[in-house]
Amino acid sequence: MTVPQPPEPIPGARLLFSLDPAVSHLNHGAFGAVPIAVQRAQQRLRDEMEANPLRFFTQGLVDRIAHTRRHLAAFLGADPDGTTLVGNVTAGAAVVLQSLALRPGDEIVTTDHGYGAVALSVARECARTGAVSRTLPVPLTATDEEVVEIVRDGLRPGRTKLLVIDQLTSPTARLFPAAALVAVAREQGVPVLVDAAHAPGMLPATVASAGADFWVGNLHKWAYAPRGTAVLVVAPQWRERIQPLVVSWEQDSGFPIRVEWQATLDYTGWLAAPVGLFTLRSLGVDRVRAHNAALAAYGQRVVGDALGVAPERLPEPGGPAVAMRLVPLPPGVASTLDAAREFRSRIADRLSAEVSIAGWNGRGYLRLCGQVYNTPDEYDRLAVRLPTLLAQG
Structure with a gap:
């Protein structure tokens, strides 16, 4: 050959x-x-911030973040009202995990293709709550049908409180049949978190097509956004239960703003992210x-x-x-x-x-x-x- x-x-x-x-x-x-044009756009935003920090943070910044969120959600085929900006996939996964109200005896199911930091986050939440985690081995050469059957057999309705799957795995570069896995879990009443770290910008599938309860993807990998730009998309029935990792002044505003607003973070990367999408579309x-x-x-x-x-x-x-x-x-x-x-x-x-x-x-x-x-x-x-x-x- x-x-x-x-x-x-x-x-x-x-x-x-x-x-x-x-x-x-x-x-x-x-x-x-990060493309040069995106670097320059972020630097202009930083210059604006440093010229008058009080004005930058207190006059319209929440609305600017919301506008950016809507722009990114449209590109991903996601509901903007169910989308919140986060720093990266690991942060988004942690938000979901600590919002589940896990109890002793509950379990989280993952596969052995998962990202290491997300696995550590699962382990920490289990240690904190008394829940347990269980990892399903999936052969590297498994077909989509075999992956679906492995997951189907690995779920325990009533006990499994979350299935965590990767849309495209980091250690093994394997595309999983996310929509089919979500459908299998839904049959058994198990919510699903899709780790889509590599999806935005690379894969044509939309967030809506996956149909997951939680979907989190980075835009600083394949969508040319500044680092620290990711989105967490949450299905309607879960949105009121989602809490930020750190409470700040927009807590009473509800989801998604209460997750996004973390006081004096540098939001310029998020605000410059649409320039990354413009670069991608231009090419x-x-x-x-x-x-x-x-x-x-x-x-x-x-x-x-x-x-x-x-x-x-x-x-x-x-x-x-x-x-x-x-x-x-x-x-x-x-x-x-x-x-x-x-x-x-x-x-x-x-x-x-x-x-x-x-x-x-x-x-x-x-x-x-x-x-x-x-x-x-x-x-x-x-x-x-x-x-x-x-x-x-």
Whole structure:
């Protein structure tokens, strides 16, 4: 089988970012990259804030945040009245968890593809309330139908108070059948939190199509917003129960404002987020999605070939729009969290390439992303140099 051809670059896209050109930035899914136009928009807002802080915070800021929320909700296909801005997916998940009023004997069900910080948040809430968490193992090669059956069999109506699933998993770059999983949980009366950290900007599916009780996604990854910009979308029957992690002066205003307003936070990133969407739309949303997914697929094949991984052993992401791909590392390499961090640092220091390395279920994986600022030769260089680094031990 031949390596797929890389996509044609989007003219001028690379110049929209201020990334260090001496480094191959192949891990957009970690912290994203903020376009220069968005950086400048946020700086103008910061200048406005510092010119007169009292005016900035007390005259119309709540309305400006609400306007931004409506704009972002429209892009995501979400109900603006059920949408609230939060700092990131982990913060949004924590808001949901502490609003559930869990009791001893209640349980939260997750899968072993979940994001580590969300898992820690679940563990803390269980320790605080006496609830328990249960993790469902899902094989990396499981079909959508198999994933649905694993979850169906893993729920316990009456005891399971929340199912947490990922729309696109972080450690394994796997697209889960979110809508089907929500439907299965609803049949059993179990509410669902969808961790959609990587969905906004990458995946075409809308929030409404998932139908979840809670949906939380970052806009600072694939939607070009400043970091610290995410939305939590809550179904109508839950909105009055949602409480902020910290009470502030808008507490009596109800959801969603009481979650958003946290006094002297720097709100300029949220207010600049629509400029990120403007940048994405200017490039062409569908064009960017197709480019990024094709580039990630190219990178997976060339690096996989260099490591001697047969094409049929390269994990499939589960959908054509996924711009993150996995490459299995040799057995024994980066198989633990500490080893993965050390190996990622070695790649960054010696190969001038930023990638994601995850130790998942005793096996190390390299995760590659595709973004408009990447070029095929960056993956080619990694493919040439990575085997030598591995041989050095």
